[in-house]
Amino acid sequence: MPLASQDASATAGGIYWLDLTVANASATRDFYRQVVGWDVRNVEMEYGGELYADYSMLGDDGKPAAGICHARGANVGLPPVWMIYLPVGDLAESLRRVQEEGGTIIKATPGNEGNDVFAAVRDPVGACFALMQR
Structure with a gap:
């Protein structure tokens, strides 16, 4: 789960976070x-x-560069790989397409209102990444 307070206006297709x-x-x-x-x-x-x-983890400029997390709480079950977080406009639709295109959902994490806020997924060749509702 992303640790840093990133720019809420992250655009689809960009990299939001790494942990x-x-x-x-x-x-x-x-x-x-x-x-x-x-x-x-x-x-x-x-x-x-x-x-x-x-x-x-902070860069020379003191700004967050990445996160290192314990495999506890919301992070239980995530693979021990550097996970990039990609923002998407409609997380539910992106997760539907992950499955439709041959990928798998590793773990979806719901927010306070019951909607998923991020999900770890695996693409058809086995690469792991996370999708976040922007």
Whole structure:
């Protein structure tokens, strides 16, 4: 699930966000801090009454560049791959087309009003990405 507060006017076809969901987000955070040189901002999370932090990875300019998340809460079941989030105008229609075109829905995450706000999908050749309602 995207961590950064991105521009709400993201256009269809652009890349909205990038994150990685893994079992040990703290160790993974440290790996990327050392290898890429990112700085880190904790993003406080809560699931089932448990508090924990996911991580917003910051570029040299201090702006969020990517997220590293624990495989908890809304992120349970997401594959441990760098996931790009692509904004679409009609998420329900895009998910229908994913299936129609031979892809699969890995996990759809509903928002407060019951409509899906994002969904992890796999294309027909196995590449994973996420679609977000813009």
